[in-house]
Amino acid sequence: MLLSQDTIAAIATPPGNGGVGIIRISGPNVTEISKKIIQKEIKPRHAIFTEFMGEDNGVIDSGICLYFPEPASYTGEDTLELQGHGGSVVLDMLLRRIISLGARIAKPGEFTERAFLNGKIDLAQAEAVADLIESTTEKSVRSAQKSMQGIFSEKINQLVDELTELRIYVEAAIDFVDEEIDFLTDGVVQKRIIKLLEKIQDIQKTAQQGRLLRDGMTLVLVGKPNAGKSSLLNALSGHDVAIVSDIPGTTRDILRERIQLDGMPLHIIDTAGLRDSENSIEKEGIRRAHLEISKADVIILLIDVREPDSIDIVDKLPSDIPMIKVYNKIDLVDLDPDIKNDQNGCSCYVSIKKGLGLELLKKHLKDTVGYDSSADDVFLARRRHIEAIRIGHDFVKSALNQLNINNAGELVAEDLRQAQKSLGEITGTVSSDDLLGKIFSSFCIGK
Ligand SMILES: Nc1nc2c(ncn2[C@@H]2O[C@H](COP(=O)(O)OP(=O)(O)OP(=O)(O)O)[C@@H](O)[C@H]2O)c(=O)[nH]1
Ligand SMILES: [Mg+2]
Incomplete structure (x- = not known):
């Protein structure tokens, strides 16, 4: 998926009237737009109280403005947050003004999608953002928080790294078949595969708890x-x-x-x-x-x-x-x-x-x-993650069979590669546009 060069804007607070209403803008035109609306010097990461000016220099609203220059922002791009009064008409007027100055309305989840495409967060972390917002219990909030901080991703990345190392070892062993020592049958590969299987099973258990916390029954x-x-x-x-x-x-x-x-x-x-x-x-x-x-x-x-x-x-x-x-x-x-x-x-x-x-x-x-309410360190997981872990597990198991039964090095390496691919889909190192479209379109606007 290619990163769009458009500047996007959206009302980030929920519809209806409230004390404060926030509009978020992200993209290359942010500084141009802010000059027209704020008409004051804005300092990165400083809150300034200001008026938000309309087309004919009439005041639309007043409030706080926050500027985060790229790359140190949520999306990784220049972003501006305007915190005005939370009335739906006044927010609409301000949003229309921003659009007239060269932004377009953001699609659901587009800010987080940009954060992902700019490498600020991985896919599992991006999903955790939506899951945190939608959490219905305190336990699932805490678990979503863990996923958002990258604890789940870290475990998956470790597994992917170990799979890669092992695959490289197996591929090297294939090239040495004519040597006196057979690296495939000396038990080292077998032990490492069994260890990997155990680790995947551990993650599987925790992820299943995480899915129950997210989706319930x-x-x-x-x-x-x-x-x-x-x-x-x-x-x-x-x-x-x-x-x-x-x-x-x-x-x-x-x-x-x-x-x-x-x-x-x-x-x-x-x-x-x-x-x-x-x-x-x-x-x-x-x-x-x-x-x-x-x-x-x-x-x-x-x-x-x-x-x-x-x-x-x-x-x-x-x-x-x-x-x-x-x-x-x-x-x-x-x-x-x-x-x-x-x-x-x-x-x-x-x-x-x-x-x-x-x-x-x-x-x-x-x-x-199978819900264990005392389980600690649960990260929130989705059906998609459970499926990817299951496929990864099945390929590693198949690799073990290829080794034990057929002593077929090439097939072991291929199975490990497939397992690596499936697990990589969780954090988005391998991902299709379809999948990304499906994930981000279920977000709320302005996130
Ligand atoms: N003695 C006794 N009565 C019960 C018990 N549980 C429910 N009832 C009574 O059984 C009757 C039917 O209960 P409901 O909960 O309306 O039953 P239902 O299965 O929803 O019935 P429908 O909606 O008609 O399909 C009511 O008068 C309840 O007070 C119980 O444990 N003991
Ligand atoms: Mg009834």
């Missing part, structure tokens, strides 16, 4: 009418989101709540009770319920403990999504809260109304997706 509550789905939604979210009643078929629309479970975002979805219904509204509710079920990370199937036969709806649920069976209303049959694992999966015995067994259920939810 989607939990869909299903079951027959009156099983207690909406009661569970209310209990987990801690407030009265859904209508609960003893009339079967109370919930028709899909209800969504976002909560956190020990720092992991949890998207809970309450659905219409599943049954054969002639009512067209209820039927539509059930159709929508099935749509949500197909997108779940985990399904919670609620069953009235007094009607264990109602479990027959399992047949209508996807078999490839993890499911927890929750037998509710144990208060009515005098059972204790419990959790059982057998060949049919996990069954949890609770009374949602009396708040019995809910802690067991929460703990089991975390276990189901």
Whole structure:
């Protein structure tokens, strides 16, 4: 991707009215533009209070101006920040003035994209900027911060360096096949590959925790009418989101709540009770319920403990999504809260109304997706990173097989090269325009 020579500008504060509104400008025309608007001498990295002048020298606004000359700026280019009053019209007027002086409106994420293209940050760090802004829990903020500081990238770069060294060693060994010592079979390469595999597995584990912290899990509550789905939604979210009643078929629309479970975002979805219904509204509710079920990370199937036969709806649920069976209303049959694992999966015995067994259920939810709330040093990771690490891991494993089974040096070297390429995609040392376009277009404007 080529760096554009345009000067870009955007309102960096969120839309609406606020105390302060900030406009950011970056690119080669910054000094020209600032001369016309500020009409005062601006000193690098000094805050000055000034008026922002319009076309006919009328004052548009007044506020603080900050100038960061290239390369010591966020984007690596000349940048200017104008901090005025946070009214949407006044900010628009100022932005229009800047555009008329030779800038264009920035695309989403374009400032950060420039920071990446100018080598100020790598791709994983750039993604962490967006992830930090979008973080919904304190834990994910802390993890995004770690990725932004480059801790994740450093680990990946170390791996890529080790892969490169090993590949060069293997390539050299191939050239020495006629010598007396066979460098490929003396065990050194094998040991180094095994060590690399262990390191990749370690990163894989941490990255998976990081992805859970970023994306959380989607939990869909299903079951027959009156099983207690909406009661569970209310209990987990801690407030009265859904209508609960003893009339079967109370919930028709899909209800969504976002909560956190020990720092992991949890998207809970309450659905219409599943049954054969002639009512067209209820039927539509059930159709929508099935749509949500197909997108779940985990399904919670609620069953009235007094009607264990109602479990027959399992047949209508996807078999490839993890499911927890929750037998509710144990208060009515005098059972204790419990959790059982057998060949049919996990069954949890609770009374949602009396708040019995809910802690067991929460703990089991975390276990189901492998979330470890005590894990330290987690960096925020995306699905794309997990995939790149997995591919890298598979190539290194294949390299080990090529060595052990076929003693094929060229193939070992090729596998190591592929692993290196896949891991390099995480930090963007190897990246396609498509990928960059996809990543930066999901940013907010002005970042
Ligand atoms: N005794 C007892 N009653 C419960 C328990 N959990 C829920 N209920 C009652 O069961 C009834 C149905 O609960 P809901 O949460 O509305 O059930 P639902 O699965 O959302 O039902 P639909 O929306 O109709 O599909 C309500 O009267 C609840 O108070 C429980 O643990 N014990
Ligand atoms: Mg309901």
